[in-house]
Amino acid sequence: MELAGKKVVVTGGAGLVGSHIVDELVKEKAEVTVYDNFVRGKRENLKKSLDSGLVTIVEADICDRETLKKTFAGKDLCFHEAAVWLKACQDEPRKALEINTTGTFNVLETCVASGIKKIVAASSSSVYGDGLYFPTDEKHPFNNDLFYGAGKIADEQWYRAFRKKYGLDFIAFRYLNIYGPRQPFLGAYTDVIMNFFNKLDENLPPRIEGDGSQTLDLVYVGDCARANIMAMKSAVSGEYFNVSSGKETTLKELAEILIKVSGKKDIKPEYVPRDKNLVTRRFGSADKAKSMLGFTVTTSLEQGLKNILAWREEVKKREAK
Numbered sequence: 001m002e003l004a005g006k007k008v009v010v011t012g013g014a015g016l017v018g019s020h021i022v023d024e025l026v027k028e029k030a031e032v033t034v035y036d037n038f039v040r041g042k043r044e045n046l047k048k049s050l051d052s053g054l055v056t057i058v059e060a061d062i063c064d065r066e067t068l069k070k071t072f073a074g075k076d077l078c079f080h081e082a083a084v085w086l087k088a089c090q091d092e093p094r095k096a097l098e099i100n101t102t103g104t105f106n107v108l109e110t111c112v113a114s115g116i117k118k119i120v121a122a123s124s125s126s127v128y129g130d131g132l133y134f135p136t137d138e139k140h141p142f143n144n145d146l147f148y149g150a151g152k153i154a155d156e157q158w159y160r161a162f163r164k165k166y167g168l169d170f171i172a173f174r175y176l177n178i179y180g181p182r183q184p185f186l187g188a189y190t191d192v193i194m195n196f197f198n199k200l201d202e203n204l205p206p207r208i209e210g211d212g213s214q215t216l217d218l219v220y221v222g223d224c225a226r227a228n229i230m231a232m233k234s235a236v237s238g239e240y241f242n243v244s245s246g247k248e249t250t251l252k253e254l255a256e257i258l259i260k261v262s263g264k265k266d267i268k269p270e271y272v273p274r275d276k277n278l279v280t281r282r283f284g285s286a287d288k289a290k291s292m293l294g295f296t297v298t299t300s301l302e303q304g305l306k307n308i309l310a311w312r313e314e315v316k317k318r319e320a321k
Ligand SMILES: NC(=O)c1ccc[n+]([C@@H]2O[C@H](COP(=O)([O-])OP(=O)(O)OC[C@H]3O[C@@H](n4cnc5c(N)ncnc54)[C@H](O)[C@@H]3O)[C@@H](O)[C@H]2O)c1
Pocket: 011, 012, 013, 014, 015, 016, 017, 018, 035, 036, 037, 038, 039, 040, 041, 042, 060, 061, 062, 063, 080, 081, 082, 083, 084, 085, 099, 103, 122, 123, 124, 125, 126, 174, 175, 176, 177, 178, 179
């Protein structure tokens, strides 16, 4: 499917993954509407794409069905990224229901009512809970016991039900650990990479929760956005895919690469007790996305971290003015 000239809605389009999808859509010459309530997303994430004249912003909530209806009217396609994060759902479980689950239902219902033909949506590798085997493929059971994962599992079921009843094509992505420029680095709910960088900025050791043997499967956000575009263009429908680098990185290794990239060789990581809600190992199989969508990650971890560092410098300079 060609995306040029298509009218595309991106929910959560001002966030990390969403804003990079918007960048890719602009390259494809699609007409993009970003639908975001800006609880976490930022207008500056869209600065570059707004210059194209192809992007419109609607500041609204996916719980607001009237605005969804008005916004989705006449649109062709939808990327659905709006959601609240794992830790926010553990702190306030009702958000997992009202935003991540009912909100997703609202988006699907509005897609059908507006004649949208395909949705590419963000699920999460959280649906697997603690992995029972590695690399974890898409056949792994739902071993999740957290509110965020529960909401994402419900969403995966809504996608199937909407496709069966209304013919709405979908692909849902179980992202592993997505990282890259535009990840928030201040306030609550910052992730491990930004916390490490924040410490290094102050010449303090990156703080590792646990013994450092926990692993992440780190996927650069630009690659993740590309997976979304490939999914939308492909004829594949009704499938779930990991977005995985096909590699696992221990927190200890990550801290070491970060120290190297930031040029602060004399600093050693500090080890502190860990949060029991965190999964100890993440390592997804990248095979299904490769064989059915032709998608593989191409950005090395070192390059991705360098891109974050350069972006953080840019933001700090801008904010200092
Ligand atoms: N980043 C990861 O590692 C990761 C991993 C697994 C799954 N995911 C999923 O991928 C998607 C994108 O994640 P991200 O990292 O870009 O997160 P993000 O927080 O940067 O982006 C989410 C966006 O949704 C918006 N939003 C939140 N609640 C909303 C609401 N009620 N109405 C409208 N907009 C709302 C936020 O303002 C934000 O801009 C999410 O669905 C997330 O659950 C992310």
